[in-house]
Amino acid sequence: MRTFKTNLLGMALAGLILSACSQTGMYETADLMNEQAEASKSGFRLDPFGVGNENALTLAGGGNWETDCITASSGSIYKATGDLTATFGNQNNPGTKTLNVEVWNTPTTIEYRFTLSSSNANGNNLQFFDETATNQENPTGTWVSVGQLTVGTPFVVSRPLPTGWVAGQFITEQWRQTGGGNPLDAGDVSYALIGICTTTSLSAGTTEPICENASFSLTATVSTSAETLTGGFIQILNSSNVVVASADVTSTVRSVTYNVPTGTAGNYTYSAQYVRSTPSFRYQGSVSSTTSTVNVIECGGCDENFTYSVNGDEVTFTYIPAEDVTGANLAFTFPQSALDTPLQGWTYSGQTMQRTMDLKACETYTWKVTLTCKPLNNPQNKWTDFKVNGVSKKGSLNNIDC
Structure with a gap:
């Protein structure tokens, strides 16, 4: 031949x-x-x-x-x-x-x-x-x-x-x-000869905003359906098309990871590409079909806080969590059945009113109730505790009594 x-x-x-x-x-x-x-x-x-x-x-x-x-x-x-x-x-x-x-x-x-x-x-x-x-x-x-x-x-x-x-x-x-x-x-x-196609992909950005200085990374990957890809470079680029991460593609390496700098709030957009070693190379270059955006916000931070204020029989409870809590179990204790009207969306369990809900860090939650005493001769407590997932948030606060 x-x-x-x-x-x-x-x-x-x-x-x-x-x-x-x-x-x-x-x-x-x-x-x-x-x-x-x-x-x-x-x-x-x-x-x-x-x-x-x-x-x-x-x-x-x-x-x-x-x-x-x-x-x-x-x-x-x-x-x-x-x-x-x-x-x-x-x-x-x-x-x-x-x-x-x-x-x-x-x-x-x-x-x-x-x-x-x-x-x-x-x-x-x-x-x-x-x-x-x-x-x-x-x-x-x-x-x-x-x-x-x-x-x-x-x-x-x-x-x-x-x-x-x-x-x-x-x-x-x-x-x-x-x-x-x-x-x-x-x-x-x-x-x-016509070269072999490649496909470049980039992992997704943030689906929800993240706080400043939070950890977040993106990974770009290149592949081909024809054979094992070697040679060239897999890269991640920012919105100005500046390469921020690059790796040589070898028989064992076909991806590159970039740790996104989240020190300043803002939207950061990235794309990815595969670059051939030379213009006449076996594999054709490719660009990721989508971009990935990372949304960084100022979270500020806060301390956990629980307080109440009394105005006659009306009491306003205020709670600020320091971190997100998914599916938190909240429980108020009202002895002597002092609560006149049940809280909307809450249920009785013994001497407590309970509810399950998601808490967001640094958001303020308030509940307003009317507490009255029964006509008894002995002293009565109208409120004694507030717990989140079984942990008391009362601190040094006094009971509310008659």
């Missing part, structure tokens, strides 16, 4: 110009450079090997290796195609045949699909030029048969890509069809 001819874009362009001048004389230098510049963008080129081949193959379509990318399931989405046509026979019995060629690459192979249309169904041999198959008569290589083409039926040839291939690298094979009339010589069929 022959070895791939592989070149990077600049080498391919220079080699193409020299080869055209020395072998065919068919192209003016300026025209050839223009054609090659266009081909470099769209993933293919015409390489004019084969003197006198008026049916030399021109490929159309294909992808742009600088911007396009493939996944393990992309298939032939960026294929380049071309047709070769030849006539055979004589004026009394003319014949025509056409060879359609499609070329694309997967993350691991380069794929060719040949489809022959011909009025002669016999002797349709597909060959490629193998430079490694040399002998004394053919020191530079020889044509090797791949198989017989069946008119109207696609014939697929798959070759593994060379180790270390990169996006924009040309893979070149020389093909021809023989038998069944005049041969169809495609010459060198060259295709610029």
Whole structure:
């Protein structure tokens, strides 16, 4: 089997110009450079090997290796195609045949699909030029048969890509069809490889505001569906597109974490990206589809406090928690059934009124009640305690009595 001819874009362009001048004389230098510049963008080129081949193959379509990318399931989405046509026979019995060629690459192979249309169904041999198959008569290589083409039926040839291939690298094979009339010589069929897609993601920002100096971190991750990603950089950027965190992507490292500075209140927005090592690298760069915002607020802080004020039979209780408490159990103790009207949303349990609720740090909670004494001769307590999750908040406060 022959070895791939592989070149990077600049080498391919220079080699193409020299080869055209020395072998065919068919192209003016300026025209050839223009054609090659266009081909470099769209993933293919015409390489004019084969003197006198008026049916030399021109490929159309294909992808742009600088911007396009493939996944393990992309298939032939960026294929380049071309047709070769030849006539055979004589004026009394003319014949025509056409060879359609499609070329694309997967993350691991380069794929060719040949489809022959011909009025002669016999002797349709597909060959490629193998430079490694040399002998004394053919020191530079020889044509090797791949198989017989069946008119109207696609014939697929798959070759593994060379180790270390990169996006924009040309893979070149020389093909021809023989038998069944005049041969169809495609010459060198060259295709610029399309790199592998990557996906960059960024962890979510804050769903609720956080206090100044609270700890918060973001993590950016890069992945690919095609193979194990190595090389390049995974980065987190701030709203000014300044890189604030970066890591080399290796076989074991594909993420980077950034500890967001929360020392000053404000909204902080971040994005993430994967950057290729070089413009012609195997993996395509990517940017996170969403940004993440961290909302930092001034919380101020406070001390826990519980007090009450008495105005005749009316008492107002005030409580300020120092921290958030989810599902707190609150309990007021009112001995002697001194509470005239039950608190809204509270329930009796013995001599206590109880309620479960969420408490927010530094918010002020007040409850107003009317407490009266029964007509008894002995002293009576109307209120004796207030507890949160079973812990008394009364402190040094006196009982409320008659």
